[in-house]
Amino acid sequence: MIVAPSLLAADFLHLDSEVRMVNESQADWLHLDVMDGAFVPNISFGFPVIEAVAKVSQKPLDVHLMTERPEQWTERLAALGATFMNVHIEATRHLHRTVQAIRDAGMRPAVTLCPATPVSLLEDIITDIDMVLLMSVNPGFGGQRFIPETLRKISRLRSLIEASGSKALIEVDGGINHTTAAQAADAGADALVAGTAVFRAADPHAEIAFYHGL
Ligand code: DX5
Numbered sequence: 088m089i090v091a092p093s094l095l096a097a098d099f100l101h102l103d104s105e106v107r108m109v110n111e112s113q114a115d116w117l118h119l120d121v122m123d124g125a126f127v128p129n130i131s132f133g134f135p136v137i138e139a140v141a142k143v144s145q146k147p148l149d150v151h152l153m154t155e156r157p158e159q160w161t162e163r164l165a166a167l168g169a170t171f172m173n174v175h176i177e178a179t180r181h182l183h184r185t186v187q188a189i190r191d192a193g194m195r196p197a198v199t200l201c202p203a204t205p206v207s208l209l210e211d212i213i214t215d216i217d218m219v220l221l222m223s224v225n226p227g228f229g230g231q232r233f234i235p236e237t238l239r240k241i242s243r244l245r246s247l248i249e250a251s252g253s254k255a256l257i258e259v260d261g262g263i264n265h266t267t268a269a270q271a272a273d274a275g276a277d278a279l280v281a282g283t284a285v286f287r288a289a290d291p292h293a294e295i296a297f298y299h300g301l
């Protein structure tokens with residue numbers, strides 16, 4: 088299983104040591120949650136923080152934009168060295184154009200769905216993208232409970248990917264713990280985002296290793 092610890096749950100006064108912990112762990116990517124106070128009812132961090140983190144991180148950056156019109160940030164994110172740029176389907180008007188722009192900028196395009204957004208909306212874009220991020224909580228906050236309906240969405244998305252011949256990965260974000268991670272893995276997830284579970288664990292390295300081993 089691909090594991091992407093979410094920095095949202097880290098100690099922001101000690102980001103340097105938090106990012107180094109992830110560097111030294113079995114984590115595959117570092118997940119960065121950008122919120123604009125408009126698309127979601129919260130504000131997290133933006134480019135100055137991403138730039139500082141990018142200098143220290145040895146893991147590929149998986150940037151999740153919870154912002155209106157995320158396409159406007161494509162060039163700036165690419166310049167900071169982001170690997171994945173996740174845009175919400177609910178926040179961008181011309182998804183195909185946005186996906187092409189992300190790839191043209193040298194990043195890997197990923198499309199994110201809120202819990203109530205159906206997987207079927209991806210039918211005509213699934214072969215153009217490298218990943219689908221399924222939100223298993225409503226975006227905006229860490230530490231929420233996993234929404235069980237997500238498991239059926241993972242299965243439906245797995246079927247769509249297989250039927251289309253797409254190589255898109257399935258990433259699941261929100262409320263991941265030992266139980267929900269195993270359920271998501273069984274349903275067909277390729278990657279898990281874990282914030283609270285990792286950064287508030289007594290032993291973050293062991294926690295990351297647990298998800299990595301699924
Ligand atoms: C929520 C973010 C998540 C969040 C997950 O809007 O997209 O990445 O950090 O946090 P946990 O793992 O605590 O649910």
Ligand code: ZN
Pocket residue numbers: 093118119120151260280
């Ligand atoms: Zn996220």
